[in-house]
Amino acid sequence: MRLFGSTKAQRTPDGHRFGRDLAHETHRGWRKLVLIRHGQTDYNVRHIHQGHIPGIPLNEEGQREAAATAAAIRDLPLTAIVVSPLQRTMETAGYINEGRGLTIQQDKDLIEVDFGPYAGQCWDELDVRGGEWARFVRDPRYAPKGVESFEQVQRRAVRAMEHWRMAPNMGEWVALVTHSDLVKLIVQHYIGMPLDNEPRLNLDNAAVSIFAFPPDPRHHPTLIAFNWTSPAQWLPTATKA
Numbered sequence: 001m002r003l004f005g006s007t008k009a010q011r012t013p014d015g016h017r018f019g020r021d022l023a024h025e026t027h028r029g030w031r032k033l034v035l036i037r038h039g040q041t042d043y044n045v046r047h048i049h050q051g052h053i054p055g056i057p058l059n060e061e062g063q064r065e066a067a068a069t070a071a072a073i074r075d076l077p078l079t080a081i082v083v084s085p086l087q088r089t090m091e092t093a094g095y096i097n098e099g100r101g102l103t104i105q106q107d108k109d110l111i112e113v114d115f116g117p118y119a120g121q122c123w124d125e126l127d128v129r130g131g132e133w134a135r136f137v138r139d140p141r142y143a144p145k146g147v148e149s150f151e152q153v154q155r156r157a158v159r160a161m162e163h164w165r166m167a168p169n170m171g172e173w174v175a176l177v178t179h180s181d182l183v184k185l186i187v188q189h190y191i192g193m194p195l196d197n198e199p200r201l202n203l204d205n206a207a208v209s210i211f212a213f214p215p216d217p218r219h220h221p222t223l224i225a226f227n228w229t230s231p232a233q234w235l236p237t238a239t240k241a
Contacts, residue, residue: 031165031213032224034078034175035183036096038088039066040205050088051112051119058091065206065229066095072230073208078102079171082164084110084178092206093177109160110178113153116146140195151195154185161186165213165221183209190221204233 039062043050050056058066078100083093085106093104118126118133126133132144143149157178164174180203188195190211203209210224 027212032173033164033211035209036175036177037180037183037203037205037207038092041088047122047124049115049119049121049123051115053119056088058088066092068230069206070095078173078175080174082107082176089177096175107160109156110176112179113181114148154189157182157186158189191223203227204229
């Protein structure tokens with residue numbers, strides 16, 4: 001859908017070693033932020049932008065996906081759950097919280113991209129139409145009137161991450177239930193991937209991605225997992241090819 005041009009890659013910061021797995025002793029006590037995309041909706045199936053439209057529930061497949069992810073991470077010692085304040089994320093968080101009894105908190109910075117007048121429209125049809133939409137999907141720093149640019153979305157998504165990495169009394173494992181573009185933009189920021197390259201990342205419904213944040217906010221986190229589902233959503237399609 002988005003066809004941003006490529007830009008120069010960023011250099012890995014000095015002064016910190018990356019790539020340690022969770023078993024490494026230096027990860028003890030690090031804040032883990034578990035990013036979870038919501039399960040499938042009928043809008044996903046029909047390629048319709050949901051944006052901030054209220055009242056969009058998970059469909060039957062989305063409920064199955066959310067339940068499968070919840071079961072797969074049942075032993076993960078989550079200590080808090082924070083969600084985007086939309087129905088599809090709240091429903092997904094409900095599955096994750098089954099048997100945990102945690103208080104689900106909302107964070108508006110985790111909400112879906114505000115597509116403004118494009119919400120409720122099919123992106124396949126918009127791609128054919130062109131116009132301002134064509135510029136929007138090619139330039140992450142541009143947005144038509146009433147629409148949020150991807151640069152703006154990334155800024156607030158990272159703001160949420162930085163808040164929850166340091167928030168007191170949250171425990172070690174904090175789940176953030178949010179949306180596809182937000183997770184991808186977050187990953188791009190922390191691994192130094194140019195904003196223009198967002199289309200190179202795929203994120204499935206109900207997928208889990210995990211960052212481990214060191215206590216020192218000057219140091220970057222480690223990406224532990226990205227686009228993990230149980231079972232792998234791409235596998236059935238690949239085996240049928």
